[in-house]
Amino acid sequence: MRKLLITASVLALGLAVMPASAETIRWARNSDALTLDPHSQNQGTTHTFVHHIYETLVDRDVEGSLQPRLATEWKVKEDDPTVWVFKIREGVKFHDGSDFTAEDVVFSLDRARSEKSNLKQLHSAVESVTAVDDYTVEVKMTGPSPLYPNNLTNTFIMDKGWTEKNNAVEVQQAGSTDDNYAVRNTNGTGPYILESRDPDVRSVLKINANHWAEKKPDITEIIYLPIADNATRVAALLSGEVDLVQDVPVQDVERLANTAGINVETGPENRFIYFGYRFGDAPLKSSNVTDKNPINDPRVREAMHLAIDRNAIQKVVMRGQSIPTGVANPPFVNGWTPELAAYPEKADVARAKELLAEAGYPDGFSITLDTPNNRYVNDEAISQAVVGMLGQIGIKVTLASRPIAQHSPLIQNSETDFYLLGWGVPTFDSAYTFNDLIHTKAGHFGAYNPSGYTNPELDKQIESLATEIDLDKRNATIAEIWKKVQEDRVLLPIHVQVLAYAMKDKFSLAVHPENQPRMYEVTVNK
Amino acid sequence: MLAFILRRLAQSIVVMAVVALIAFMLFRYVGDPVASLLGQDSRLQDFEELRERLGLNDPFYVQFGRFIANAVQGEFGISYRLQQPVSELILSRLPATIELAFASAIIALVFGLSLGVFTALKPRSFAAGLIMTLSLVGVSLPTFLIGIGLIYVFAVELQWLPSFGRGDVVRIGSWDTGLLTSTGIRSLILPAITLSLFQLTLIMRLVRAEMLEVLRQDYIRFARARGLSNRAINFGHALKNTMVPVITITGLQLGSVIAFSIVTETVFQWPGVGSLFINSVQVVDVPVMAAYLMFIAFVFVVINLIVDILYFAVDPRLRIGSGRR
Numbered sequence: 001m002r003k004l005l006i007t008a009s010v011l012a013l014g015l016a017v018m019p020a021s022a023e024t025i026r027w028a029r030n031s032d033a034l035t036l037d038p039h040s041q042n043q044g045t046t047h048t049f050v051h052h053i054y055e056t057l058v059d060r061d062v063e064g065s066l067q068p069r070l071a072t073e074w075k076v077k078e079d080d081p082t083v084w085v086f087k088i089r090e091g092v093k094f095h096d097g098s099d100f101t102a103e104d105v106v107f108s109l110d111r112a113r114s115e116k117s118n119l120k121q122l123h124s125a126v127e128s129v130t131a132v133d134d135y136t137v138e139v140k141m142t143g144p145s146p147l148y149p150n151n152l153t154n155t156f157i158m159d160k161g162w163t164e165k166n167n168a169v170e171v172q173q174a175g176s177t178d179d180n181y182a183v184r185n186t187n188g189t190g191p192y193i194l195e196s197r198d199p200d201v202r203s204v205l206k207i208n209a210n211h212w213a214e215k216k217p218d219i220t221e222i223i224y225l226p227i228a229d230n231a232t233r234v235a236a237l238l239s240g241e242v243d244l245v246q247d248v249p250v251q252d253v254e255r256l257a258n259t260a261g262i263n264v265e266t267g268p269e270n271r272f273i274y275f276g277y278r279f280g281d282a283p284l285k286s287s288n289v290t291d292k293n294p295i296n297d298p299r300v301r302e303a304m305h306l307a308i309d310r311n312a313i314q315k316v317v318m319r320g321q322s323i324p325t326g327v328a329n330p331p332f333v334n335g336w337t338p339e340l341a342a343y344p345e346k347a348d349v350a351r352a353k354e355l356l357a358e359a360g361y362p363d364g365f366s367i368t369l370d371t372p373n374n375r376y377v378n379d380e381a382i383s384q385a386v387v388g389m390l391g392q393i394g395i396k397v398t399l400a401s402r403p404i405a406q407h408s409p410l411i412q413n414s415e416t417d418f419y420l421l422g423w424g425v426p427t428f429d430s431a432y433t434f435n436d437l438i439h440t441k442a443g444h445f446g447a448y449n450p451s452g453y454t455n456p457e458l459d460k461q462i463e464s465l466a467t468e469i470d471l472d473k474r475n476a477t478i479a480e481i482w483k484k485v486q487e488d489r490v491l492l493p494i495h496v497q498v499l500a501y502a503m504k505d506k507f508s509l510a511v512h513p514e515n516q517p518r519m520y521e522v523t524v525n526k
Numbered sequence: 527m528l529a530f531i532l533r534r535l536a537q538s539i540v541v542m543a544v545v546a547l548i549a550f551m552l553f554r555y556v557g558d559p560v561a562s563l564l565g566q567d568s569r570l571q572d573f574e575e576l577r578e579r580l581g582l583n584d585p586f587y588v589q590f591g592r593f594i595a596n597a598v599q600g601e602f603g604i605s606y607r608l609q610q611p612v613s614e615l616i617l618s619r620l621p622a623t624i625e626l627a628f629a630s631a632i633i634a635l636v637f638g639l640s641l642g643v644f645t646a647l648k649p650r651s652f653a654a655g656l657i658m659t660l661s662l663v664g665v666s667l668p669t670f671l672i673g674i675g676l677i678y679v680f681a682v683e684l685q686w687l688p689s690f691g692r693g694d695v696v697r698i699g700s701w702d703t704g705l706l707t708s709t710g711i712r713s714l715i716l717p718a719i720t721l722s723l724f725q726l727t728l729i730m731r732l733v734r735a736e737m738l739e740v741l742r743q744d745y746i747r748f749a750r751a752r753g754l755s756n757r758a759i760n761f762g763h764a765l766k767n768t769m770v771p772v773i774t775i776t777g778l779q780l781g782s783v784i785a786f787s788i789v790t791e792t793v794f795q796w797p798g799v800g801s802l803f804i805n806s807v808q809v810v811d812v813p814v815m816a817a818y819l820m821f822i823a824f825v826f827v828v829i830n831l832i833v834d835i836l837y838f839a840v841d842p843r844l845r846i847g848s849g850r851r
Contacts, residue, residue, distance in 0.1 A: 405809065
């Protein structure tokens with residue numbers, strides 16, 4: 001009996017030493033982070049993983065709004081609208097024990113906007129970064145930049161001393177032949193510490209007991225497992241070898257939701273799928289109409305808009321896992337309104353045919369549609385559906401399907417007449433979309449506008465958004481731009497993608513609009 | 527013998543060079559690596575700069591020459607995707623692939639030989655008929671389907687074996703082996719069976735056909751007349767004489783098992799060179815793709831050489847032939 005008591009008390013002691021609940025989550029998704037160097041890649045999978053180790057000044061929550069993280073507050077300087085002032089969190093330590101100060105922020109922002117960084121575009125309006133004192137940083141912009149903090153949600157803060165000591169001040173660049181220490185080693189301030197990493201196989205993160213946040217995460221250990229094959233990933237969840245699957249194939253969502261012991265969370269992603277086409281007088285390259293460009297006629301674009309049955313695509317192609325939309329803007333992004341997002345409930349084939357006839361194409365015309373086949377959810381199937389729908393009004397579409405690595409050059413080099421593309425809005429503001437998709441392709445603007453659509457007046461309005469400090473006035477301009485974009489049918493939006501996370505039902509985690517689930521936000525149901 | 531090997535080596539170098547050339551010509555149609563390297567936020571100017579830095583704007587023959595010059599020195603560059611030296615990546619993935627390939631080759635050889643002999647000796651038995659029918663499944667079903675099927679039966683439904691990965695590994699020198707841990711062995715079973723099934727049925731059918739052929743020969747009849755035991759006839763004489771084609775096929779198949787373990791590795795998330803290659807193709811990671819193809823060409827060349835040498839050992843006629851020359 002005494003022996004038993006002793007055993008029991010030893011056990012109790014053991015339990016007392018352990019954290020309240022040691023909980024491991026095995027997290028599977030389709031691919032691995034490319035690198036651990038936080039400024040080397042501007043890529044979602046990499047950012048998602050790195051968010052557990054490093055931290056940003058501000059963060060985006062599941063509703064899409066900005067939250068303080070390493071910065072406790074931020075505001076535009078009172079006497080100078082071109083300067084942003086960040087108050088830095090006190091008492092934060094890096095994993096190696098060194099103190100986190102304004103110096104580290106200055107160093108990291110400078111590194112992130114350095115020539116070799118892939119994040120430099122987000123910081124292109126920054127002129128200089130200075131530390132005012134240990135806990136205040138001022139960022140001087142080239143002009144008023146009312147939305148700059150939106151660009152900081154994936155700019156991670158590194159330790160200056162550590163990075164310098166390990167010769168990793170320069171960002172590793174693709175194609176360079178030198179090995180960079182920061183690619184495989186980390187020293188962040190985040191809630192987890194990297195314990196081991198075998199790229200493409202398995203990474204283990206252990207909780208950071210000294211993390212500044214008051215609320216300790218339920219999850220104390222993360223095992224990150226990239227599983228490329230869809231069926232295997234789902235099978236691993238069903239067989240109990242993983243706890244959470246991030247990239248659930250649409251065809252499995254319903255089946256998993258009906259499986260006992262598995263909980264599926266869905267929610268809209270910050271990404272819309274749309275079609276674009278070539279404007280301008282020059283004839284299309286892939287059409288039987290060789291003397292002019294049918295798309296340049298607004299009636300033809302309207303006819304195409306009317307011919308597409310978005311609800312059918314949602315139901316048949318996406319199996320319900322999408323939110324059809326009439327505007328190229330996800331719902332939580334500034335500038336979105338339900339009126340803009342309205343779309344024809346059903347295809348109006350008769351009216352579309354009438355419009356085509358009015359435009360002088362009673363028998364339609366032919367055109368080639370370029371589509372990626374491995375980038376977005378069911379991208380090729382969406383295009384196939386649209387080929388059929390346009391066929392009903394006499395537009396004969398030839399489908400050219402390619403992997404994204406071959407599809408993107410067509411967009412960049414404006415070598416396509418008609419294309420499918422997906423677009424995310426990391427700043428959660430319409431200006432981001434206008435800059436790249438609507439503005440005339442010139443200089444820093446219109447990088448993803450291969451259509452040749454150009455409207456100098458609109459361009460001017462778009463450019464004004466970057467520096468307008470009066471937010472009401474700015475929002476009014478955004479509304480005006482959207483109105484014009486919709487009138488001209490510059491883009492042919494289809495839907496907003498829906499994300500699904502499947503997990504064992506003892507865990508719960510809401511879908512993150514940027515598909516950046518945070519394991520420290522997982523709750524364990526007891 | 528030595529002259530023969532040297533001649534073969536010289537031919538191998540030509541083969542490798544041709545593989546490199548063809549691979550390089552193909553890469554130009556795989557897509558633009560820059561597109562997958564740079565994100566949505568990148569500007570046209572960034573694309574141009576990166577292309578210039580990677581040397582993608584150079585003419586094809588310049589890129590090829592640069593690759594050969596580096597490859598000869600054993601330098602395959604840095605992976606675009608993982609930003610690590612390619613040779614290091616491939617070497618770290620190789621043990622997984624080799625262990626998988628050998629495990630499946632052993633399964634294929636052991637079961638292929640024994641089932642082949644069995645079906646040849648008892649061609650009319652019910653069991654032989656059943657085996658032959660089932661072997662059709664092995665030949666005709668695609669690997670990924672077999673893999674997924676096995677996962678659903680043994681991992682999801684029965685939960686006997688893991689569905690993905692390699693389990694725990696033990697590091698011996700620079701070799702990570704999964705053969706010394708129970709999770710490693712358990713993880714190996716399903717992929718090894720999947721990968722071996724095609725070779726198994728192939729070897730089995732080959733052994734059976736050859737064996738039936740040999741059993742009809744006069745010397746077998748004479749052996750029986752001399753009163754040799756069945757065992758001595760079947761295994762000492764008949765089986766030995768079927769081995770030459772079997773060795774050829776098995777050897778070449780081992781090459782293709784290593785080279786084409788891609789599908790199996792992807793289905794089982796097996797961390798070998800095959801899955802590394804697939805991941806690299808998706809993002810047009812040219813340095814990894816080039817090094818992988820060179821490596822596979824090398825494997826085939828070496829295996830062919832070994833097979834040729836084995837002929838000498840198994841078939842005395844070849845030895846006499848070369849002696850006369």
